[in-house]
Amino acid sequence: MAARLRDLRLGAGQPTYRRLSRQAGYSAATLARAASGHSMPTLEVTLAFARACGADPEPWRQFWLNAMTQQYRADAPQAVAMANTRILARQPWTPEPVADGADPEQAGCAANAITAHAERVSLIDKRIIIGTIEIRHSVVDHAAWVRFEGFHSIEHLASLHHLEIDLAIVRDADNFEKRARMDYAFDVHWSDLLLTSGGPLQGSVRVYIDGQIAADHLTDAVTLS
Structure with a gap:
């Protein structure tokens, strides 16, 4: 690439x-x-x-998707070996099984994940980009979740107002959804995970400024293995 x-x-x-x-x-x-x-x-x-x-x-x-596919194939054996030896269980929190609703960090999925899809997020009716929403994918664990990362523009807003991030990921096949709403913490925010075996997934993010919706973005549907 x-x-x-x-x-x-x-x-x-x-x-x-x-x-x-x-x-x-x-x-x-x-x-x-x-x-x-x-x-x-x-x-x-x-x-x-x-x-x-x-x-x-x-x-x-x-081109990018092809490059990521090649990286999957190169990295998957090593990631499987890491998962099998439970190296990730050494984290300072109790590990969770990989299942719908698990935290990707606690389930050990985040360490072998890549960004399978990403879109920019803007304020409603304004040409101001405030961050990106990503669908993160662990090909080893067959799990995915959404992650929001803010740009400098949202950090400026957060210094002046109370901001909240509402993240969700939905599996289309059974319409199963995991949603999380949290105060903006000047850091990366993520949802709980869903297993990818049930067909396409979509992610969404809403940004609230002083309790009012300021951004509302739904990603394209993505099918992952």
Whole structure:
């Protein structure tokens, strides 16, 4: 993926990362890191990088998914071995079985998870991006959950107002839902998990500012193994 991004930037005339940053909405450091090859960029960063270089982002969505599939295959044996030896049980909390409604951290799923889908979240009727909602997937444990990560814009709002995050994940086959509402804590927030064996999943996030809904986002349905 990193090599593709570097080639794309070269084909666009090799603009500086500072210039790409103004068009992509991500910092120059984030874009440079995406093209460095040291770690896999998120889907949102990949698509923003492509748009900033003047490319159609849709083919890049498939490139990213293909790269993640390859990473699944490479990482799964090691993740299975870790799960079997219960290394994750050494966490300072009581481990939970992997089941509908479990906390992904306590069930040990978070350590072998990747972001299977990500979308930006904006304020209602305003062109202000406040964060991303991600569907996290543990291919080893066949489980998924949603995670919200705020941008600087929401941190500014949280310094002035009382913010709450309402996260939910729904399994379409049986309409089973897990929902969690919490105060915004200037950190990543996540829902409980659902097993992925029951068909497509959808995630949602609502952001409340002083008790009023300020953002309401439903993701696309995603089918995971």
